[in-house]
Amino acid sequence: MSDTSFSVTAPGEAGLRDFLALLKPRVMSLVVFTAFVGLVVAPVPVHPFVAAVAILFIALGGGAAGALNMWYDADIDRLMRRTERRPVPAGRVSEGEALGFGLALAGISCVMLALAANVFAGLFLAFTIFFYVVVYTVWLKRRTPQNIVIGGAAGAFPPMIGWAVATGGVSLESLLMFALVFLWTPPHFWSLALFMRDDYSRAGVPMLTVTHGRPAARGWILAYTLALIPASLALAFSTVGGPLCLTVAVVLDALFLRGALRLWRRDEAVAEADGFAAEKRLFRFSLLWLFGHFAALLAERALHLTGWGGWA
Numbered sequence: 001m002s003d004t005s006f007s008v009t010a011p012g013e014a015g016l017r018d019f020l021a022l023l024k025p026r027v028m029s030l031v032v033f034t035a036f037v038g039l040v041v042a043p044v045p046v047h048p049f050v051a052a053v054a055i056l057f058i059a060l061g062g063g064a065a066g067a068l069n070m071w072y073d074a075d076i077d078r079l080m081r082r083t084e085r086r087p088v089p090a091g092r093v094s095e096g097e098a099l100g101f102g103l104a105l106a107g108i109s110c111v112m113l114a115l116a117a118n119v120f121a122g123l124f125l126a127f128t129i130f131f132y133v134v135v136y137t138v139w140l141k142r143r144t145p146q147n148i149v150i151g152g153a154a155g156a157f158p159p160m161i162g163w164a165v166a167t168g169g170v171s172l173e174s175l176l177m178f179a180l181v182f183l184w185t186p187p188h189f190w191s192l193a194l195f196m197r198d199d200y201s202r203a204g205v206p207m208l209t210v211t212h213g214r215p216a217a218r219g220w221i222l223a224y225t226l227a228l229i230p231a232s233l234a235l236a237f238s239t240v241g242g243p244l245c246l247t248v249a250v251v252l253d254a255l256f257l258r259g260a261l262r263l264w265r266r267d268e269a270v271a272e273a274d275g276f277a278a279e280k281r282l283f284r285f286s287l288l289w290l291f292g293h294f295a296a297l298l299a300e301r302a303l304h305l306t307g308w309g310g311w312a
């Protein structure tokens with residue numbers, strides 16, 4: 001995420017980089033990539049200009065959600081080392097500016113997506129922003145360790161939005177892409193929460209590692225990784241998958257499972273002593289895992305256009 005972006009501006013003096021940081025550009029890059037793949041693999045071709053405009057507004061909508069999240073979370077972001085330098089807690093952007101910026105961008109992106117693509121896609125983007133900001137950030141994040149499981153749905157909607165841009169609707173394939181991101185979110189986030197537990201504890205955010213301890217989180221990471229495997233294979237065998245997707249899925253799933261098993265077996269004292277190296281590795285690998293699956297869908301589609309790829 002973009003909280004690591006530094007600015008030379010003094011407190012109260014917002015620079016362009018600060019407003020860019022409000023969009024959480026690093027996280028949103030993968031969100032937007034999954035939306036792009038959802039759009040491209042759909043069976044209805046989209047004019048390249050419409051596709052480019054749609055992706056731009058999905059990116060801006062995702063960024064708006066990030067800005068609204070940072071507006072609401074400024075108090076807890078101030079208490080965590082990872083987030084204390086963000087524009088709002090650091091005082092470079094006021095809460096009012098972040099709120100206004102987020103709301104304006106959210107409104108513009110949803111309306112423009114509805115006009116450029118279709119009303120369903122625009123409403124779906126609005127619902128996703130609502131889900132991330134209101135359901136996850138405002139309602140669940142500070143209340144329950146299930147926050148990221150339920151709230152994670154927001155991050156899983158973008159490939160469905162991409163699909164909706166092309167088709168105007170929902171399908172089994174777009175639901176399988178949703179399931180892939182939805183089941184991936186807990187191992188993605190909880191592996192990070194294993195080595196960031198103290199930050200969340202300081203801020204009073206009830207992440208699983210704080211409320212139930214690290215050993216429980218290790219067990220849940222393994223459980224979700226096991227659930228992720230059938231979802232990834234089902235997607236590979238669907239109409240948007242093919243032999244390439246299946247190969248990538250088998251390799252990445254095996255590596256993810258190996259990493260999750262390793263974390264599960266780890267002794268807490270050993271993990272603490274080596275600075276949570278294996279946990280950090282699995283977190284980084286989770287990003288590669290998701291990117292790899294969606295890149296494989298894209299490659300399968302490209303092969304399909306040349307007469308190869310796909311199951312048919």
Ligand code: HEM
Binds near residue numbers: 181287
């Ligand atoms: C509720 C769901 C999620 C939670 C709680 C979560 C949480 C986090 C956190 C706390 C970080 C560390 C960011 C930092 O450097 O400060 C992170 C990194 C990241 N997340 Fe997630 N995440 C979620 C869903 C997603 C989704 C759906 C995607 C993309 C599809 C995603 C992509 C990324 C990426 C690309 C990074 C690395 C950013 C970097 O390079 O620093 N995350 N996530």
Ligand SMILES: CC(C)=CCC/C(C)=C/CC/C(C)=C/COP(=O)(O)OP(=O)(O)O
Binds near residue numbers: 061125
């Ligand atoms: C198109 C669209 C609207 C997309 C939204 C996609 C989305 C919800 C992605 C989730 C990304 C994320 C960083 C969640 C963590 O928030 P956090 O508040 O727990 O993380 P933080 O502590 O780093 O702020």
